[in-house]
Amino acid sequence: MEGEPKDSGVSFAPFFDRCKLPTSVKYDCDTFVRNRYSEPARPAPFQGYCSYTVFVGERIVVQFRPLAHKLDLSITNAACKIFGPLAPETEFLGELGSTGLYVFSMRRIPGVSLADLRVETKALQARSQREQIVRDFAHLQATSWGYAISQGGVREKRMVGSSLRWRMELMAKNLPSRFRSIARSVLADLPEIEALPWTLSHGDFLPSNVMVDPKSGELLGLLDWAEAEYLPFGVGMYGLQELLGEDKDGHFVYYPEAKHLRNLFWAELLSQLPELSQNPRRVVLIRKAQILGIFLWHGIAFDDGRLDRTVQEGKDDGEIERLDAFLLSRSGIRPQKLRSFTPFMNSPVSFIRGLLSGKVC
Incomplete structure (x- = not known):
């Protein structure tokens, strides 16, 4: 086969x-x-x-x-x-x-895992495949929006959805100090984030769980829905980061075209959900929900499914490295101070214009 x-x-x-x-x-x-x-x-x-x-x-x-x-x-x-x-x-x-x-x-879902594809793909094919999977990931998010429900409509919140505030408070207090102000910023907007429509999020978006066409990079399916649950729209977009780079010699490294891929995702999402462009504040909250997702999946230690402590330097260095890459660097080129989060503080209209023009990373 x-x-x-x-x-x-x-x-x-x-x-x-x-x-x-x-x-x-x-x-x-x-x-x-x-x-x-x-x-x-x-x-x-x-x-x-x-x-x-x-x-x-x-x-x-x-x-x-x-x-x-x-x-x-x-x-x-x-x-x-x-x-x-x-x-x-x-x-x-x-x-x-x-x-x-x-x-x-x-x-059985056809294709190969994204992890396997990365091992065998020739460099000339890689960029077009990366663009395809990013477009498909945007389509995945847009599809979930079409089946969104209100927070009150969620019949039973599962492990993560039922404890968003507790988890963010834990991270705002216990994560390494360089992440805490970002965590507090997300925590401050948590009521508005939770008021967003809730959609089904896969919950374990890793390259080994993503099945793709080995030639085109088209998304064919997702494996392992054990951690899936309904969460505010945007939280599941934490998985975008895994499409912007990969592990090299044990360290996460962004692709040279990471900024292009990130902008491609947002342009594709807004083109499929044009109603979002009419509500700039909602787009800003969705982007912040994405940051919430990054915290939830990389700031809380798995510990065989217990998910009850924050990651620690010297013990969970792989996750700490991802937090550094995903929260404190712009396309992985160089570390950035918190000014990289100014889209949250700036005019929502300016933020959307930046997305559409390719100036927001």
Whole structure:
């Protein structure tokens, strides 16, 4: 199959260790799949942090997940309704005996992961592919806007949505000092941000979860909707940063055309949602909601899903580095002081004009 991952030397032990299960449970998982399906089955070459994944034939994926990372079918069904083929149809198959693992099947999304594409892409193709995925990411956000609901219409706020203020207060107090004034600025506008329409956000927008066409870079789908939930529109745009650069030798580095890509995203979004241009203050709040998303996904330590402490220098240096890149640098070229956030303080009309003219980064 085109784009099939080549490395099959993955270790399954860490997942079963985290679940406090003997690795022999892997045999039980594989047996469950063999007994249910007639097609050939094999473990996925690359395994996620929160699940054990098996490919069945060319069209089916089976995942075994602990309770803490169980998929919510109401969310996966909503994702399919909103985003169509970009989200895999998902079915709950039951529990695996007394292991505490929940079993799900889903449609296998075609293409290759963005992470794999970056490894194999030739330099001449890279820029056009990057532009395509940024346009598609803007379309993804515009699509979610079409299914937005009010804050009061959210039936049940999940882990992040129900604790936005607590998390921002925690970060404004405990993050390294260089980030605190930015956190306090977001916190001051949090009531207005929460008053924005709420949309379904993927919740784990990483290159390994983004499936693309290996030739064009077109977005074909998103994997792993376990962390998805309804959040104020703009929060999910934190994922744009992952499209503006990548890890090189263990450090995040922006692409030379990062500023162009960022402006391309905003121009595409405003062209698809022209009503936003008629409400400049709302655009500013959406941009600030994006900063809120960056804080939520990189300022709070994952800690196997606990999400109850801020990241610390010397312990969470990868996330600290991303906060430095995403909040304190402009296109990763050089560090900037807080003046890089003047669009929030300036006239909203000037901000939109800057976006449309390409002068806002």
